[in-house]
């Protein structure tokens with residue numbers, strides 16, 4: 311299956327194999343919803359709480375595309391504090407952002423990016439009932455909320471879905487749109503290292519790079535620049551990492567935690583904790599890695615990764631969250647040790663049996 315011929319982005323965009331993605335009817339419904347926007351219609355773009363590169367990049371890139379189509383009354387927002395993490399403060403399209411508390415209450419069209427469930431949308435969830443809502447996402451755990459589903463579990467990032475919809479709307483890629491979509495794609499593929507980095511992902515990256523964006527400068531800004539205090543904080547947090555070799559049927563679990571007091575002592579904002587999981591998951595002795603990050607009294611944002619023996623999205627869903635097979639998260643309660651114990655208790659049930667038919671490959 312290919313996109314409609316004549317897409318403005320040149321060659322027809324190949325759909326990834328595997329099925330389960332949007333049907334032609336879904337795409338047609340999404341295009342019709344955008345095209346039937348009344349003159350002066352208000353569009354609200356939303357993405358998940360604590361937005362990452364994919365949430366912000368796909369939302370802002372798509373918003374810039376709508377602007378190119380002539381949509382003037384356009385707002386983008388996300389639930390929670392309106393603070394944009396420092397690495398994303400040079401993204402094109404930031405002028406579209408408004409605090410969630412000021413977002414238009416009765417939009418004519420809503421587009422939702424990278425959120426697997428309504429629980430990730432906080433108080434913005436009420437907007438989904440007030441207008442046609444197009445949900446662009448790539449989580450296998452997506453609960454199929456909203457009216458029009460552009461949910462493709464085979465897509466490496468939500469920005470893959472966003473690029474396809476832009477192409478179907480006839481919006482050509484420009485440098486600003488491309489930078490947003492590139493940040494999204496690079497974030498969710500771990501800078502093109504993870505297994506979802508298919509030929510189609512590199513083909514999309516090639517289309518984005520062809521607009522003239524600078525990957526080295528973008529990567530340095532997004533992934534490789536943190537305040538000095540964060541380096542000292544990483545040292546402390548990593549030094550308390552714990553290895554539990556018996557967890558997950560002997561596949562092993564490594565985990566650490568960071569408190570709000572740790573952040574305060576080093577004068578750091580919560581976003582600096584995001585890359586920690588990449589250091590923790592290096593431990594060769596563990597299939598599963600976790601970072602437990604305090605967000606309030608007895609409340610923790612949990613990041614989990616697997617190397618393939620465990621489906622961490624099953625652990626996350628069992629504990630009230632979601633995500634992907636190899637990268638998932640949830641909100642934990644209690645002490646950090648209690649949160650880690652709750653994860654450990656779920657690991658055996660989430661072991662992937664390679665002999666089982668129908669299991670996704672590693």
Ligand code: AMP
Nearest residue numbers: 613614631632633634637638639640641
């Ligand atoms: P992170 O560890 O924050 O990079 O998240 C990894 C994956 O888990 C992402 O796909 C998130 O969408 C998902 N995820 C993280 N936290 C939650 C949560 N509280 N509820 C649902 N999904 C989550």
Ligand code: MN
Nearest residue numbers: 362364365424
């Ligand atoms: Mn995300």
Ligand code: MN
Nearest residue numbers: 364424468498
């Ligand atoms: Mn994503």
